[in-house]
Amino acid sequence: MSNLWVGATTPTTAWVRGKVSSSASVRLVVSESSNLSSPAYFGPVAPTSELVASVEATGLDPDTQYHFAFEHNSVVDTDWQGSFRTHPLLGEPGSHTVAMATCAGSVAGGFTASAVSNHPVFDVIRTHPLSPLLMIHGGDLHYRNITTNTPASFRAAYDDLLTFNGQGASARQGLLYRHMPIASTWDDQDFGGNDSHAGSPARPAAQQVYRERVPHFPLAHADAIYQAWGIGRTLYLMSDTRSFRSDYTDTDGPSKTMLGSDQKAWMESVLTAPGFDAQHLVWIMSSQWMGTSNDTWSYYATERDELVQMLGDTGWLPRMCQLSGDVHSLAIDSGTGNSWGNFPVYMFSSLDSTPSGTTNQYDSGPTKGGRGQYGTLQVHDNGRDLAVTGTGWIMQQPWRSHTSTLSRSTLARHDPPPASHVIAL
Ligand SMILES: [Fe+2]
Known part of the structure; x- marks a missing residue:
């Protein structure tokens, strides 16, 4: 066994993926107890030629803590034991919290080697x-x-970040993703190099190995990794801003794109028919919505306007927020500074990268460049009102928070949106 992580959890399922030491078949052992007693077994599955085994646990109970390990060659490998919690019931009021962050491993420093990170922030998130x-x-x-x-x-790269260049089962980043399911999209540095786009020669390999190695929600396209899922009454939509991206040097206009036409058509279909009683949208992406440098939406302004139109037409603008990163800082805008849709924007970065991006552009105050930084989004849903609190953190310390409260009338689908954001900065 040389790595193991979990992702794509739902109320009743989870995907566990890991690299084993031989081609012998693998079973997933899942238990509500940390000593793995009275387990359920899933599989067996045969590892791939790369010795990667992917096993889905099904038929689980909602909102329940589980523990897991791989059984390989008749041995349950508890050195690599992990855990996860299933989601509350989809489409029902379900309060929950997610963590979000970007950017780990730029420039060798105290916790980075060979462009991957082993920062203590991963332990802080795991035990949050x-x-x-x-x-x-x-x-x-x-x-x-x-x-x-x-x-x-x-x-x-995946091997090294999960085991930090030989540290194995105790590597902090691997430990986090073994005990907290991951949902992951890429930015430039883990796709095809700085400011990379659809023309990157690395694109096919990036696509292929993401599918081999990263636990993920269902992918709607063979050449991109955009995904959507729900938790409670919140729709999470995670964009892929690299696979179809135009070069930033292209002249802006209707054909210049960050998402590509296939992704935009998919996005519109999900926003129109999420498939459950979705009342609140969290839009996740790597690129900066409000930034001004060449790798941000300001260089794709025509498409940004088009997306604001789509989010308005489908009724989401008053009941959504965005999580992003890219620049290595924390930033919060309650929506008043966001001239493109007026929804709250949270930038939660960086886990462990050279601090950057100090600006006064965001209405909550100056941004905070740094390492050991991430965010949480708490969704409080009592079945009537839905309150969403985004908080930037520097290690164990909260940096700044914003809460949006969506009233019953805002939540009623197809009603005129009163946009009753309650600002509590
Ligand atoms: Fe970055």
């Missing part, structure tokens, strides 16, 4: 008092900046 259900990684899992079509390089 708010017990996040999910770790949403908004890009730059590593900074290998692979610019060639070499799957082996991407595989090595």
Whole structure:
């Protein structure tokens, strides 16, 4: 066994994926007890030629803590034991918290080597008092900046970040993703190099190895990794801003894109018919909505306006927020500073990258560049009102929070949106 992580959890299922030491078949052992007593077994499955085994646990109870391990060659490998909590029932009022962050591993420092990180922040998130259900990684899992079509390089990057270059089962990042399900999209440094786009030679290898290695929600496209899922009455939509991206040097206009036409059509279909009683939208992406540099939406302004129109037409603008990263700082805008949709914008970065992006552009005050930084989003849903609190954290310390309260009338679908954001900065 050389790594193991969990992701794509639902009220009744979870995907567990890991790399084993031989081609012998693998079973997933799942128990409500940390000593794995009275387990349920899933599988067996045969590992791939890369010795990666993926097993789905099904038929689980909602809102329940589970523990798991792989059984390989008749041995349950408890050195690599993990845990997860299933989601509350989909479409029902369900309060919950998710963690979100981006950017780990730029420039060698105290906790980074070979462009992957082993920062103590991963332990802080894993043991967080708010017990996040999910770790949403908004890009730059590593900074290998692979610019060639070499799957082996991407595989090595995942191996190294999960085990921190040989530290194995105690590596902090691997430990986090083994005890908190991951939902992960990429940014440039873990896709095809700095400011990379659809033309990156690394694109096929990035796509292939993401599918081999990363536990993920269902993918709607063979050449992109955008995903959507629900928790309670919240719809989470995670964009892929790299697979179809135009070069930032292209002239802005209707054909210049960050998401691509297939992704936008998919997005509109999900926003129109989420498939459950979704009352609140969390839009996740790596790129900066309000930033001004060449890798941000300001260089794709025509498409940004088009997306605001789509979010308005489908009724989401008054009951949504956005989680993003890219620049290595914390930032919160309650919506008044967001001229493109007026929804709250949270930038939760960086886990462990060179601090950057100090600006006064956000209405809650100056941004905070740094490492050891991440965010939480708490959704309080009592069945009537729905309150959403985004908090930036610097290690164990809360940095700044904002709460939006969506009243009953705002939540009623197709009603005229009164946009009753209660600002509590
Ligand atoms: Fe980054």
